[in-house]
Amino acid sequence: MSPNSRDYVRVRGSRRVSAEPCGTGRRLSPTPGNTNHKEQAMGTLYNKMTLDLKLKNLATGTQQQYLRCCVDFAKYHGESPAALGVDEVKEYLGHLLMKGAGPEVVKMNVAGLKFIYGVTLNRADIAERLAWPQVPHRQPDILSGSEVEMLLKAVPSLVPAMALTVAYGAGLRVGEACRLKVEDIDGKRKMIHVRLGKGGKDRHVMLGDRLLEALRQYWLKVKPEGWLFPGAKEGQPLSPDAVRKALGRAATAVKLKKRVTPHALRHAFATHLLESGTDTRIIQVLLGHASIRTTARYTQVSNKVIASTKSPLDLLGTKRGAVLG
Numbered sequence: 001m002s003p004n005s006r007d008y009v010r011v012r013g014s015r016r017v018s019a020e021p022c023g024t025g026r027r028l029s030p031t032p033g034n035t036n037h038k039e040q041a042m043g044t045l046y047n048k049m050t051l052d053l054k055l056k057n058l059a060t061g062t063q064q065q066y067l068r069c070c071v072d073f074a075k076y077h078g079e080s081p082a083a084l085g086v087d088e089v090k091e092y093l094g095h096l097l098m099k100g101a102g103p104e105v106v107k108m109n110v111a112g113l114k115f116i117y118g119v120t121l122n123r124a125d126i127a128e129r130l131a132w133p134q135v136p137h138r139q140p141d142i143l144s145g146s147e148v149e150m151l152l153k154a155v156p157s158l159v160p161a162m163a164l165t166v167a168y169g170a171g172l173r174v175g176e177a178c179r180l181k182v183e184d185i186d187g188k189r190k191m192i193h194v195r196l197g198k199g200g201k202d203r204h205v206m207l208g209d210r211l212l213e214a215l216r217q218y219w220l221k222v223k224p225e226g227w228l229f230p231g232a233k234e235g236q237p238l239s240p241d242a243v244r245k246a247l248g249r250a251a252t253a254v255k256l257k258k259r260v261t262p263h264a265l266r267h268a269f270a271t272h273l274l275e276s277g278t279d280t281r282i283i284q285v286l287l288g289h290a291s292i293r294t295t296a297r298y299t300q301v302s303n304k305v306i307a308s309t310k311s312p313l314d315l316l317g318t319k320r321g322a323v324l325g
Helices: 037-056 060-077 086-098 103-120 145-154 158-170 174-178 209-222 240-253 262-275 280-287 292-300 303-308 320-324
Strands: 191-194 203-206
Touching: 037 060, 037 103, 060 086, 060 103, 086 103, 145 158, 145 240, 145 262, 158 174, 158 191, 158 209, 158 240, 158 262, 174 240, 174 262, 203 280, 240 262, 262 280
Parallel strands: none
Antiparallel strands: 191 203
16 A cells, blocks of 8 residues: 555565554554565555545545555555455455454445455456445434433533534534534524535534524634634644544543444434424435435434334224224
């Protein structure tokens, strides 16, 4: 992969450098002035895959994960993916399983390797032979309103706390919240302009009175220019990782046992809207879902919807039960 990248692969003789599961692998740095033809080939492949990912217009996080998975694959074998095949891929996936990687991690690695072989290397014969692992579909933990309020109050830093408040108050993905600019907040129309969300689509979401007032108070204290939530690096927005860590610390502080992530706030937003009587189609638009079927999943975790559904046993012997025959 790229000699100029921190994800660079260094090979010492025939020794393999063991890699960790995708997203946790240790990065190796090149030795200055020690670039050989194999390393140059890896650098060319890395750059080509990077371009292919951009042309595909995948989410930035997805692009980074795919690249990391392929870099770790190359590290494990000490060889460019161009010189490897199906057997080496299966060996590497088995290595991940032996190290305790879960099905989600394995699936991400399969996705990244399918991309590099099917698109970048034009080796559809290899990509098609990589089977998708079956991933259990677990229902997310839904936070109650009081739990959301408790969490938001426990976030110690103002900037990530406000970003999380916006994420819940408007149902945004963490990346969407972090990339908001000051100009995206329309106080007069009470709307937030979400630019280039998932799939590269723009959308508008509501800006409630309480959230608008909180943003005004936030602006008086921070005075942001450009990015609404400035990051640690000058000119850069707040990173999603910083938000995740801040929320994790808050969850620990309040001793919340549920699995808490920024996306859990988005789940809570949708579920709470559904339980308050909001039409599923409106929730679909607010969340930016392409299909109503994706939004309909929230009916599976809404306590109000489940509890208000009549059992056919309750209908026996009643007028409504006549339809049962």
